[in-house]
Amino acid sequence: EIVMTQSPATLSVSPGEGATLSCRASQSVSSNLAWYQQKPGQAPRLLIYGASTRATGIPARFSGSGSGTEFTLTISSLQSEDFAVYYCQQYNNWPLTFGGGTKVEIK
Amino acid sequence: EVQLLESGGGLVQPGGSLRLSCAASGFTFSNYAMSWVRQAPGMGLAWVSGISTSGGDTFFADSVKGRFTISRDNSKNMLYLQMNSLRAEDTAVYYCARNTGTAYYMAVWGEGTTVTVSS
Numbered sequence: 001e002i003v004m005t006q007s008p009a010t011l012s013v014s015p016g017e018g019a020t021l022s023c024r025a026s027q028s029v030s031s032n033l034a035w036y037q038q039k040p041g042q043a044p045r046l047l048i049y050g051a052s053t054r055a056t057g058i059p060a061r062f063s064g065s066g067s068g069t070e071f072t073l074t075i076s077s078l079q080s081e082d083f084a085v086y087y088c089q090q091y092n093n094w095p096l097t098f099g100g101g102t103k104v105e106i107k
Numbered sequence: 108e109v110q111l112l113e114s115g116g117g118l119v120q121p122g123g124s125l126r127l128s129c130a131a132s133g134f135t136f137s138n139y140a141m142s143w144v145r146q147a148p149g150m151g152l153a154w155v156s157g158i159s160t161s162g163g164d165t166f167f168a169d170s171v172k173g174r175f176t177i178s179r180d181n182s183k184n185m186l187y188l189q190m191n192s193l194r195a196e197d198t199a200v201y202y203c204a205r206n207t208g209t210a211y212y213m214a215v216w217g218e219g220t221t222v223t224v225s226s
């Protein structure tokens with residue numbers, strides 16, 4: 001099983017600042033990596049797939065990069081609605097696996 | 108509008124069974140692979156099971172292999188998860204998710220249904 005490790009577990013950021021979230025795979029997943037956002041009491045929402053392709057309707061301030069084992073989600077200027085938990089997920093190998101999540105909180 | 112609506116959750120005793128359903132609408136269901144993902148209280152996301160467009164290929168997390176079965180009825184636009192021999196650690200919100208034709212990222216999510224396994 002591929003283990004996905006996200007860091008940091010919690011990120012404290014002021015509105016308007018940028019944020020960089022990391023996701024590491026225990027073995028290569030090529031570019032088969034997705035990012036999701038989840039707010040309390042809500043279902044997750046797809047942000048990025050293919051490591052760097054924004055899903056439909058996702059603002060340009062969200063960007064993804066990386067391949068192989070190292071991936072990054074960057075939020076260029078945090079808006080109030082961006083404070084949430086973010087998960088990465090690999091879909092290169094079975095079983096599919098998620099990272100443990102990064103909580104982005106207001107500083 | 109693309110929609111996924113889960114149902115069938117509830118309280119069940121350890122060792123019991125439950126069948127979850129997911130009604131899909133707003134898209135050509137038979138063109139998409141589908142998955143179930145769960146989230147235990149206060150925890151992160153965990154993929155449970157996936158099924159190909161035709162239903163010919165099914166995939167399971169090790170934690171549920173041999174206990175859970177996934178199936179679909181493309182004529183009814185329905186996805187199912189049959190859960191047997193339930194354990195306390197199966198307690199979670201269960202989400203139905205639409206994948207793509209062949210790539211298993213979760214492009215669309217339902218609102219989830221809650222399963223509680225307790226005596």
